Amino acid sequence: MASFLCYLMSIRLLFLIPLLHAIATNCFASRQPVLCHDDESSALLQFKQSFHWNLNSCFDPSDYPPKISSWKVEGVDTDCCSWDGVECNEETGHVIGLDLSSSCLYGSMLSNSSLFSLVHLRRLNLAYNHFNSSQIPSGFSRLSGLTYLNLSSSSFSGQIPINISVLSKLTFLDLSNNFKLHLRSLQGLVQNLTRLKDLSLKYVQISSPVPEILGNLSCLRTLYLTGCGLHGEFPPGIFKLPNLQDLRVVSNPDLMGYLPEFHSSSPLKILSLAGTSFSGKLPDSIGNLNSLNALWTGKCNFSGHIPSSLGFDQHMDNFPWSQLQILDLRSNMLQALPQIPPPSTVVYLVADNMLQGEVSPLICKLSSLHSLDLSNNKFRGTLPHCLSSFSNSLSILNLQGNNFHGTIPQLCAKGSRMKIIDMSQNQFEGLLPRSLSNCKTLEILNLGSNQLNDVFPSWLGTLSELRVLILRRNGLYGVVGSPTTIFASPNLHILDLSSNKFTGKLTFEYFQSWKYMKKINADNFTYMLEFTSIQSCGFTVYQYYPYSMTITSKGREMMYSKIIEVFADIDLSSNEFSGKVSEFIGNLNSLQLLNLSNNNLTGHIPLSLGDLTTLESLDLSQNKLSGRIPWQLTQLTFLESFNVSHNQLTGLIPHGNQFDTFENSSFAGNLGLCGNPLSKKCENHEQAPLPSSGIKEVQDSWFHIEFDWKIILLGYVSGLIIGVVVGNVVTEKMQCWFVRT
Template sequence: MASFFCYLMSIRLLFLLSLLHAIATNCSASSQPLCHDDESYALLQFKESFPRNVNDCNDPFAYPKIESWKMEGVDKDCCLWDGVECDKNTGHVIGLDLSSSCLYGSLSSNNSLFSLVYLQRLNLASNYFSFSRIPSELSQLSRLTYLNLSNSSFSGQIPSQFSELSKLTSLDLSYNSMLHLVSLKGLVQNLTSLTDLRLSYVQTSSPMPEIFSNLSGLTTLHLIGCRLHGDFPVGVFKLPKLENLRVSENQDLMGYLPEFYSSSPLRILWLQRTNFSGELPTSIGNLESLNILSIGSCNFFGRIPPSLGFGQHLVNFPWPQLHILDLSFNKIQALPPIPLPSIFVYSVANNLLEGEISPWICNLSSLYSLDLSNNKFRGILPHCLCNVSNTLSILNLRGNGFHGTIPQLCAKGSRVKMIDLSQNQFEGVLPRSLSNCEMLEILNLGSNRLNDVFPSWLGTLPKLRVLILRHNGFYDVVGSPTTMFAFPKLHILDLSDNKLTGKLPFEYFRNRKSMEKVDANSFTYMQASTIVLLAGYNVPEYYPYSMTIINKGKETIYPKILEVFVAIDLSSNTFNGKIPEFIGDLNGFQLLNLSNNNLIGHIPISLGNLTTLESLDLSQNKLLGQIPWQLTQLTFLESFNVSHNQLTGPIPHGKQFDTFDNSSFDENSGLCGSPLSKKCEDLEPSPLPTESIEEEQDSWFHIEFDWKIIMMGYGSGLVIGVVVGNIVTEKFGRTRKRQHKRGRHQLY
């Protein structure tokens, strides 16, 4: 009996041993094989082909993945290296993700990367390849299904051999502005499996080929700023899987919107700044999946289709998932419906819309930007607007017919950064709730009927940079600041054409730092920016600030405002007294207008320190004495006017002063010399600068910066030479189509 029991136990033990062996064998067979030696060496050679200088990496979110690659220790298996993906069965390298990896240098044609013939996915985005050419040898990686070289500083022509990568489903070469594509058709004609194509800012200069209508699997197409021209194939809109279409910033690209199927999966339609035209089709309301509709700066016209609601109730809105609506800069005529509370950007600026604003707008609990500017809206603003100030950053109602008092816009904790209510008919006093707008950067209330004293209490706003109150009924003495920290960031102030009196309010800026220096490397534009989560993706949202001011005697539109632009316009008031001598300490000015006041005394010599000044207007005052010769040192001065004063003596000569005509000096009976016909008698040479003045000027030029190095020539002006696209207008004479619109970067 005992022997039989032992026999059974031995059988069971053998069974268990065989079972353990089978398990071990299966586990060994299912474990991932090691990386192949030849591929490991190829990756290491790739690593050695780039200099390892982490200081060259300017992206704070990037890190050098290849630094961890090595053939020693526990990390010798390349399948475990950062950014490397291997096939679980064969061990071959099939994926390489080196995006934002601080790669710096050129990608040569004999790079070992091209020996990784099993590679299916390659991502080299957001590196710096020194504007080298893309090697045609990339076509040797014939198994590639995903290729991303975006934002990596490549240049030259895209190799024609790319069309041989017939298995590609995703190709992204966008944001390489030095890349050129000879033929868009030639690139895609063999890439019939494409689902995602992104070529934004690649210079194609070609028509949009009809072949795109045959890419039935296409879900994403980004061709922003590619210089496309001709007619856009209408069949692209009807592709059965297309979700994301962006062809904006192609001004010579023509087309129209077709009738849309109710089954269309389109989520993003981005056509702004193209030559698309026609009426909006009624069936556009069928796009129930739409997240973003951006068709601003096109040539659409007519009334809003019935499918979009002519009513003001939320239940009429056709796009339940819409987050961004941009219909700006068209010729649309009827008021669109108020969208759902989930809307993030709502812009219908520069159209022919009219009507009143419904209180329903106060229910938009997620609203970031509301732009109704330059239409024909009228009526009184809903007083409930303060309800959205906790989310609202941009409120632009400029150029309409709104009237009544301005509602209390800002509650405690307000996030508003820009308020533009200019060119309306608002009246009464400023709402004191504006003092709650602690995030406010630009406040433009110009060209209304406001009647109030100067709002010195706005000086408590820590981030206010632009304050425009011109052409209103502000009155009384501006007075001196009650604290040295009033208006700490202000560098554009326009109080012109009001009823203000007393001394010039330069005391507000006497201790200011923002007006003292101009950073020659800061030619960036003022804008509001944020990141919004849309459909699970982080989407950057930008809104450039704009303004209209009088510059060089003409009304000038600034579609964008340079960070370095500094301007003060106090003209057409009744300010009196002298121009303070310390004004020369505020040496960051580009524009200074003190005309049409009651100013007396001499022109301060210290104005010669304002070396960045482009426009100086002191006309229509009671100024005495001579024009300081030091003003000839203002080598960027394009516009100068001291007419209608009581000035005497010779007009200075040299540099910019030799370009000014009679009108700059008219109605000063004591002035003489060119360009006036009155000759100067017993003319003595102008005195040479004293040694102290020479030393002071020489010190300033060397300590601050040498503007002659930064800008060549006297005639163009510093800021005007940089701000491309500023439009000079006679009030509302032209359609302002180059203004605006948000430079959103690539969406998901």
């Protein structure tokens, strides 16, 4: 029996020996490094040599030196599989992956590029380079094994080659942010790409309807069609794709559509329709989107009541989206009061609707809130005094254009991160909250058009980041304080104190201290906005919040939906300021709007106003100014609005340039003025203003002295008489001295 068992074991061992040998051989072989193929190494080096790369061609200087700088044919790293950005198959040595994103590449890509000989490529990323506005080469179609292709933000232009559609194995395709890129047919591009999971064509000009065929891409996970010029009806079937998590069709104003009924099985996490023409009602079934993390429907045409799943119950525990971070319902026609979202909310924007009711104190439980915008609705009541509890996270607070009343809560605790506070156009009363002095990062403060009753907040001068201060149309009073307070703020360039009861003289120190008005970069045409990035569902979401305001501009009240960085405005009108206007006001050479009307200002119009070459509107009306209108003002070639009516000005109205366009109303109520456009003609002795060219005047910075022909003649005559008398005396004395000598 024992011998039989030994026989069986021997037989088994005979079978196991070849197996063990094969395993050992494979293990030994796997430990041997597999070098890349010479032809692929050569192709990579040729691709490297076909482009320039230096620090100036980098999107980000931190990307330098680029990955390709490590590619060499001599030295230690001669195997291309060890080069930065190169991935090889461990068994075959073929190059299967190439990541040259942000590699400072500059130059045109041609269809005969050596890149297209790498036929084993599976993943290719060339994003964030500069391909010099060249077209996307048709040679990409030769890389038939590609599953991942990223050409975003790489300065390609022209038509997208239709043969990209033959890459039927693609699961990821990103051609976004190539702003000169065009696509003739979206349907032609995607009809063969049935395996797509991620498709991004942001800011590619498509200018066509969205094809129904997109609703058949059952693997689709993300779809980005932002700013593509899409139009027509959006296929509702796309919303029901079984794997779609992130859908963004932002900024396609001619794209119409409606929201279908949603089921609880929907995996949607991010839904962004902002800036489209979607309309109808928000369906109550939108509450079934259990995974929803961000919803943007701003600037659409949705109407009706907030769905019951989102509003009539104010308790946040009943809110359907427990992980919501971003809720943007701005600029629709929605009614009723939305429910307070869950504590996870970071962005809560419901401005420009028809929402009404009071703000629940539960809003103070949103401890992670970054942006809160309830502006331009019909909210009423007082504000919860607990608002200061989340000032350490809150950056944007916009409540303007509602019916709130009572006192403004103490908004800013120490360590506040507030950047924008706009509570204008309400009915707030009482004192300004002194806690505003804790808002060390505050850039915008707008408390205009309320019923506040307090002295000038000179303590705001400690806010070094403050750029815009609007306190117009309140009951504020008293002197504006030391010129070294708010006027010395290093970044302040929009100041509106109009329609209050401020008093005192506008001494030269105010305008001498205003440093920022002297250094604005006239070439900076970016907009004033708050920018932040938010991590949501594994995605980085960028939040842009442009600042808007209502001010008096060029004689009428205007709402600025966006404000360029170089905009500079001083409005001190409708107060009780007195005294002369200092010549130092001419130092504020970046001003575009200046309004000192309806005060008690006296003296002459400063000659230095002619130095404000960017000035577009000047209003000095309803004061007690005297003397002539300086001809230097005709040099203000950007001046569109000018008003010096109802003063005590005299003499000839200057003419030339913009002054020939101003109407009678700009000069009315000055009995001593004459000349066009007034009907009163000047008498013969009136002298025309000297032209600005061909003569150089020496001006006194402190005084404005006027001459006429009577004074000049009197001076000549008196000088002559005195000269004769003095001359005779001197001559007699000289004769006596000569005789004695």
